[in-house]
Amino acid sequence: MAATDGGAGRYRQAGVRTAIVGACGLLGLGGSGAEATEVRTAILGYTEPDRVSAFEAIIDGNHQFSDGKIVNFRLVYDALTGASASGATPASYAQTFTRPSGEGSYVTAPGETPLDDTFRDTRVAVSGGLNLPLGRLSRLGFGLYGSGEHDYTSLGANFNLTRDLNQKNTTLALRGAFFHDSISPEGGRPVPLSPMRPAYTPKARLAGDGTKGVMDLGLGLTQVLDRKTVLHLNYTFSHVTDYQSDPYKILTVVDASGDPRGGTDPMGADAFLFESRPDARTKHVLFGRVARHLGEDVVQFSYRYFTDDWGIASHTLDLTYRWELGGGKYLKPHVRYYDQAGADFYRRYLVDGEALPEHASADYRLGDMHALTYGLTYGRPVGVGQELTVRLEYYAQMGESHPADAIGVLKDYDLFPTVDAFIVQVGYSFGLLE
């Protein structure tokens, strides 16, 4: 080398890059420099024929400042009406159940799955957060969450920390979320496995409101594999403590005939017991997603494995294909398969004379089941920076309708009716750039 400057400044040290990056920063060329607001709105209708209907409106948005800070907010309004399975079994005669409030009752026809039709609720959830750059490669975000419905409130806080490596082809993420929920059901919280009482008769209640604590911790990795492929992996550990029973769900204690014990007066014979779930739950979720470009289109496949110490294990396979129609229009078919091995304490019913388990629930969501979702989304620009989407989805959830060990008359009834649901969502999003 012909240089003869005597190595001024010991310049081979790694500090050169830092100095240059710092000098670049003075020119305002780092970062995207964008100052932009993006707002998304959606309304969603959900209906399970003969069961629950829901209406949901969502508005969420974020604003990015030129220094890289991002604030986001989200407002969700849900209205639910309809009936949901109470957990009781069908019987060969008309059954009378007490409404959760303890005031009044409803009747289920012979052979029909008992549905509690007092299900009506509105929920409002608000969340917001701030996400800011920490140096050039890391970001820190934190947020707050609050939701309220007439018998349930939830307050939460979360954080996330991401770091880019390898020229941003790799991103590592650490996430945490913490919630404190209060449960104050109509008619109070029933004592687990205590019997349903006739209307206007006090039932055994736990003192005060229930509380529930949730702690989620997650690790994520996003890796650009090649020009067309990106891989995302996630592990989440979750620990839930305290009151986790559903205060409105019951189990039937059947006798040898398969009908509720007590003949014509099941309630008098304590045939309907409120469910009981453990007050601690540890969950693990592994999630992987691969997205790949095929020319203009994008195919995305994900797999999720869930397991917890209640004995539930589930697999979810999800496939979407974004088919570009040109001019910014697209069609996105979607198919999802879900398979779940139920909780250890899941019982479709209890049997008279057998020892009462410590925990039991007939909530169909905790049972052995599988579900299929088929969906189609159509999206199109409706002006520069604005997009309209319409999503249609059909969901069907199936379990063991006729278990081989069903007792007596229960052999003749569908013990796990297929739950199907239709979902229609219309979304509109727009961006504002200053």
Next chain:
Amino acid sequence: MTVALARRDGHWCGVFRAMAGPCEVLLEVGREDEARPLVEAAAAETRRIEAKFSRYRDDNVIHAINSGQGRPVVVDDETAGLFDFAHRCHEVSGGRFDVTSGVLRRIWTFDGSDRVPSRRQAKALLPLVGWEKVTWDRPAITLPAGMEIDLGGLGKEYAVDRVATLLAERTRAAVLVNFGGDLRAVGRRRAGDAWRVGVEQATRDGSGRGLELAVGALATSGDARRFLLRQGVRYPHILNPRTGWPVMRAPRSVTVLGEICLEAGLLATLAMLEGERAEEFLAAQGVRHWVQR
């Protein structure tokens, strides 16, 4: 303002000529009426920078400074920012990066011929080279008579970054700005994938190597086609402003991956100036790089 626009593999590709070559802007937007104004804005900004900082014009700030005859010239904020940057680079490179070294082109023309000047000619020019002789007192710059400022060593990279920043302010779509191999990507692509770019090999077969760039910048210093050859000795076109002589064991080219194009370009240039220690220098910087020898 001629801007050519074509749809390609999921994005719009806009091409225009500026800075002595084709300039390319790739935009991941759906519609031509979204892409066109963005490409036109990119072309306008590139030509603005070229007109303002080119040393081949007599109507711009560079000309005003170079013909200042030892008098101070007050410059605007943008120009001042570039001088601050040049000052810092001069400082951290121990004087190897120097925007006053353009006068050496009077004796060095790297056209593949054997016209190598004498050491005496090179030495004679050295009094006119050296940022330390310049009085830079923002916003006023004073050049001793006979000296010249040439921002050619960072102009293209600066334009790439400016255009990328400008486009990021106007669209949320992913954008790749590519001015003859100096490039920068901003905005996440749909589905989070990367742009595929070629790192040109300074080899005889000209085969390119593929590289995935999601967000960031790539810049190359060195040009295998620009050298002098005399009595079997190859004189590469990278000049040391301290000696007025080429850095004899410089790589053919150095390509650096960085956050922004100016950073990548400067590190590539400084690596070239390190000569045979280019790789060592790059390793110390902790950047991904490709060196052609």
